[in-house]
Amino acid sequence: MKIRWLLVLSVIGLLIGIGAAIYYAQQSPPLPPVFQAAANPYATGIYANGIIESDQQSGANLNLYSEVSGTVARILVQEGQAVKRGDALIQVEDSVQRALTAQQQSQADALDAQLNALLAQPRKETLEVTRAQVTAADASLRTVQDQLDKLEAAARLNPKAVSRDAMDNAANAVRVAHGNLIVAQRQYELTRAGAWSYDIRSMQKQRDALQKGAAAAAALLDKYTVRAPADGIVMSVNTSPGAYVSPQGTYDAYTRGYVPLVMMSSGQSQLAVRVYVDEILVHRLPSNTVKARMFFRGTDVSVPLEFVRVQPYVSPKVELSDQRSERVDVRVLPLLFRFKQPDKLVVYPGQLVDVYLQGAS
Incomplete structure (x- = not known):
């Protein structure tokens, strides 16, 4: 009886195994691609990597740094905000x-006030005092002269009515009074006569030096605003x-390195793409305008x-990890192109793209 059940179970297991083998051996039809891979649109096309940037007359995106060291007190803008030249950011x-x-400005103002006081000399009240002193000295001289x-x-x-000592004292008093009048x-x-010209010139130089120091301090203060x-x-x-x-x-x-405080672009309606052509393909580029087409990864x-210019310097290729200390042997030639924001897709500076360039025939 047991042998019969064992045979039955063996046959059932064999049938299940055969059925499973037949089921899994069947190949399901392939799924359609999510997007079409970038195809070379030119007969002599050259493939290159590119990175989207803001459209600048020269250079790449604007990377802003602080010219002074310190802690951030306020951030005055938000990402995506449009700003004008001179607007405060940080x-x-x-x-x-x-x-x-x-x-320093107070010191400069104080010395400027002293200089103005010199230039305003003689003061009317001081001149009246010295004139009164002349009058008093003249009166004293007349008094002792009369004596x-x-x-x-x-x-x-x-x-014999006047002693020699009295005459000498009176004569000395006249000489003293005459000297006082001269003084x-x-x-x-x-x-x-007013202030001495050399004193005025010296104080002017000191005033100018303090004002320049205050202007330098004010200029440095402005550097605290990015x-x-x-x-x-x-x-x-x-x-x-x-x-x-x-x-x-x-x-x-995250990157364990130093990065700019703020990155700016010139606008989103007109963008640029910097294309890196391998040095072994540079000789295939046309000598004048280069036609090119850009493909956005993950889309159709x-x-x-629009060709802008060639950056005429073959530089070492930088890997995507941005490890600039990495030793590389590949060198690339940067080319700059311009394009308008596509209607079907929103793109941003920093995206990597595939580019095909029409090579020389």
Whole structure:
């Protein structure tokens, strides 16, 4: 009885195995591709990698750095915001520099006030005082001169009426009073002449030096505000309030390197693509205008490119990891093209694209 059941189970298992083998041996039809792979549209086409950038007259995207070191106090823009040239983007903490600028400006203002006081000399009230001193000295001279004249008259009438000591004292008093009058007159003339030209020139130089120092401090204070160098769009802000920034940029914890504080583009309606042609294919490029077509990865969309210029320097290829310290032997020639934002797709600076260029026949 057991043998019969074992045979039955064996036959059932064999049938199941045969059925499974037949089922899995059948091939299902392939799924249609999500998008068509980029096809070479030219008979002598050259394939190259490209990266989308903002359309600049020269250079690539605008990478903005802080010219001073410090902590970020405020971020005044948002990503995707349109800005005008000179608009403030990021404010670095500037309390110390602001106080130093105010101090130097106050010193310059104080010395400027002293210079104006020199230029305003002689002061009317001071001139009146020196004139009064001349009058007083002249009166004193007349008083002692009268005393001397009286003593001399008395001595002529009776030589014994006036002692020799009294005559000498009176004569000395006249000489002292005469000297005081001369000093008062010279002081009046000095006051009326005003400030000495050398003193004015020296103070002018000091004033100018302090004003230039204050202007330099104010210029440095303005560096604490990162401003837009041109009209454009803020593509990315790579820092936050409280983060430390320097002329090297700001530290990125993900890449463990320094990156720009702000990246800007000139606008999104007109974009550019920088195409890197391998050095072994450079000789196949036409000598004048280069026709090209760009394909967006993951889509069936492609657009023609308008040739702008060749960057006439073959440089080492940079891998996508952006490891610039990596040793590479491949060198590439950059070409710049321009295109309009396609209607069917929104593209952004930084995207990688496939480009076919028409080679020389």
